[in-house]
Amino acid sequence: MSKIPNSQLIENDIPHQHASWKKIEPFALTFDGYNYWGSFKKCREIAGVGVRSYREKKELIQSLTDLRTCLFFESRRWKHYEKTPSKKGMEYIHILVEAIRVRVLAKNIE
Numbered sequence: 001m002s003k004i005p006n007s008q009l010i011e012n013d014i015p016h017q018h019a020s021w022k023k024i025e026p027f028a029l030t031f032d033g034y035n036y037w038g039s040f041k042k043c044r045e046i047a048g049v050g051v052r053s054y055r056e057k058k059e060l061i062q063s064l065t066d067l068r069t070c071l072f073f074e075s076r077r078w079k080h081y082e083k084t085p086s087k088k089g090m091e092y093i094h095i096l097v098e099a100i101r102v103r104v105l106a107k108n109i110e
Contacts, residue, residue: 004031006064006065006068006110009030014044014097017094017098021093035066044073046070046073050096051070060099062099062105065110067094067100070096071096074089074093
């Protein structure tokens with residue numbers, strides 16, 4: 001898949017909530033968090049907020065851009081590990097995918 005700006009993202013672009021990593025990873029790469037934020041450090045910072053929010057509150061209230069950053073960073077994290085995500089990792093990834101879907105359906109594309 002090529003890059004998809006938030007303004008052009010539609011529900012059909014988003015994998016099913018319980019999709020496999022094989023289907024989610026290409027979607028995660030439709031957004032380049034490093035390029036958007038200008039650095040690995042800033043991208044990691046945004047992704048860290050998402051992980052902490054999920055761990056502490058079991059909710060994700062970030063913007064669509066922040067959620068896509070989190071999913072992008074997860075794809076890079078697991079690529080770096082040279083593994084597929086763990087069960088716990090996939091749980092978080094599935095929550096991210098669904099939160100992205102909610103924002104897109106609500107046309108909340110910030």
